[in-house]
Amino acid sequence: HHQEQTPVILPPAMLGMLGGGQLGRFFVVAAHEMGYKVTVLDPDANSPAGKIADVHICAAFDDKGALLKLANTCEAISTEFENVPADSLSFLAETKPVRPSAYSVAIAQHRVSEKNFLKHAGLPVAPFEVINEVEDLPNDDSDIYPAILKVARFGYDGKGQARVKNQHEAQTAFAQFEREECVLEKMLKLDYEVSVVLARDVQGNVATFPTSENSHLNGILDVSIAPARGRDAISHQAQKLAILVAEKLAYTGVLGVEFFVCNGELLVNEIAPRPHNSGHYTIDACVTNQFEQQVRAMTGLPLGSSRQHSSAVMVNLLGDIWPEDADSAPEWQVALNNPMLKMHLYGKQQARAGRKMGHFTVINVSRDEAIKQAMQVRAELK
Ligand code: ADP
Ligand code: MG
Structure with missing residues (x-):
């Protein structure tokens, strides 16, 4: 088993965090307690983590200049937000350790790649269909209904989801989601x-x-x-x-x-x-x-x-x-x-x-x- 030979990064090194929400804020607190400094990249001037970070770079997650600054000033970089562009993580990884990897984040940020990954890894998932166009929606004979239509990208806290009883409702919901790629998942009776x-x-x-x-x-x-x-x-x-x-x-x-x-x-x-x-x-x-x-x-x-x-x-x-x-x-x-x-x-x-x-x-x-x-x-x- 090959062990990655990377030096340990000790305090008071500067750590980079993509995302300034509450998860980033708790990260800043933990890092500060251990004696690290933190730079947060987040486009919101009032982000919860940005406000308490040592440095807040107020820019978009795909801003090349901002990413370069992060790569040049931080010893390692992580994310608190799965919707950062995976390309930004790959770009940062050319210069500094990025953990988790762009690959892991790319899988988790897209419901189709996530489900396919889980299925291929042999993990049990709810029955689902990938929906790219309206023709992909199963007709009423399918036992997938009642189902939940979930947009493949950028959903959180139940947003980008619609509960649908039949093909017609699924079509309406798909149109409301502007025909973005979706997964249609069987609605399960959860214990x-x-x-x-x-x-x-x-x-x-x-x-x-x-x-x-x-x-x-x-x-x-x-x-x-x-x-x-x-x-x-x-x-x-x-x-x-x-x-x-x-x-x-x-x-x-x-x-x-x-x-x-x-x-x-x-x-x-x-x-x-x-x-x-x-x-x-x-x-x-x-x-x-x-x-x-x-x-x-x-x-x-x-x-x-x-x-x-x-x-x-x-x-x-x-x-x-x-x-x-x-x-x-x-x-x-x-x-x-x-x-x-x-x-x-x-x-x-x-x-x-x-x-x-x-x-x-x-x-x-x-x-x-x-x-x-x-x-x-x-x-x-x-
Ligand atoms: P989010 O990204 O918003 O957390 P989830 O897919 O986790 O999206 O859905 C949020 C919640 O909705 C779940 O924790 C669960 O309570 C309910 N839910 C989601 N999918 C199903 C399903 N197929 N059957 C029953 N309940 C579901
Ligand atoms: Mg969830």
């Missing part, structure tokens, strides 16, 4: 959903975080419970499948793998080439959180322990609970009164329905107690 976040280092060592159990509202993650409840066989199998995904990609970095559990069987839903929302519980409940693992993987360091020291329940805070008045915030007192609740607000200026503004995590020795307290606070905030 529940889980995810696995793992890190894989330059040497190929893997550290897997405990499987979390996720519930979604309107296609957006709402609550994650970690470890997942009473489903040890499923949790263990999910970790094995996630590791298989990482190995087949020859992946370096942090990887999130979402699963459906359907009739007691695991299906891979999608993969994220970056830390994952369902891994936010690791910030408060694990020895090493997913963002520190991201720093470690990209710098060539060995991974930290991903051992979980407390049960945890994470609740997303969406813009929906913000008051209409632009200057006011929800009443946080109820949340902050709980001494086992860790609040994380992302510093986004504009609240919008469905926009992830923050999250909180309740930790406890007892998972049931953490669930109870988190649900109480969630109910009072909504």
Whole structure:
């Protein structure tokens, strides 16, 4: 087994991050704690990560000058956003280590290449059809209906998805998506959903975080419970499948793998080439959180322990609970009164329905107690 011979990048080196959202912001925090500096590239002047980075390059992800500056001033580069152009990553990789690779990101950013990759790797996925033109939509005899039409590129948080009962509805939805390439996926009756976040280092060592159990509202993650409840066989199998995904990609970095559990069987839903929302519980409940693992993987360091020291329940805070008045915030007192609740607000200026503004995590020795307290606070905030 050939081991990649790359020098370890130690603090206070400058690290480069593509994307300035909340994932990038947590990365900056983790890197700063370890003594690294960070340059963030993001086109938004007010991006959550850009605001706290050492250097913010405010430019588009395909701006050659900006990419050159990143390559010339940073010792390694990673991404928090799967929709950065894979070509930008390839360009950066000519000069500096880019982890994860352009190849891994290219697969994860396109639902067709993602599904084909998973299928060829022998991983179970939901039945699907690739839709390039309206003629590709199966007729009503097909047992794919009811189905979900998903645009192949740039979808997130349930955006770019339409639930369709038949060919006619699929045609309407396809037209609404301006005939962009799509996948049509069978609508499954889910028992529940889980995810696995793992890190894989330059040497190929893997550290897997405990499987979390996720519930979604309107296609957006709402609550994650970690470890997942009473489903040890499923949790263990999910970790094995996630590791298989990482190995087949020859992946370096942090990887999130979402699963459906359907009739007691695991299906891979999608993969994220970056830390994952369902891994936010690791910030408060694990020895090493997913963002520190991201720093470690990209710098060539060995991974930290991903051992979980407390049960945890994470609740997303969406813009929906913000008051209409632009200057006011929800009443946080109820949340902050709980001494086992860790609040994380992302510093986004504009609240919008469905926009992830923050999250909180309740930790406890007892998972049931953490669930109870988190649900109480969630109910009072909504
Ligand atoms: P996104 O990129 O927006 O996260 P996903 O494909 O993960 O897109 O879909 C978001 C959520 O919608 C899933 O977590 C799941 O709750 C639901 N969903 C997606 N596809 C299916 C399906 N084929 N059957 C049932 N539910 C689905
Ligand atoms: Mg998803």
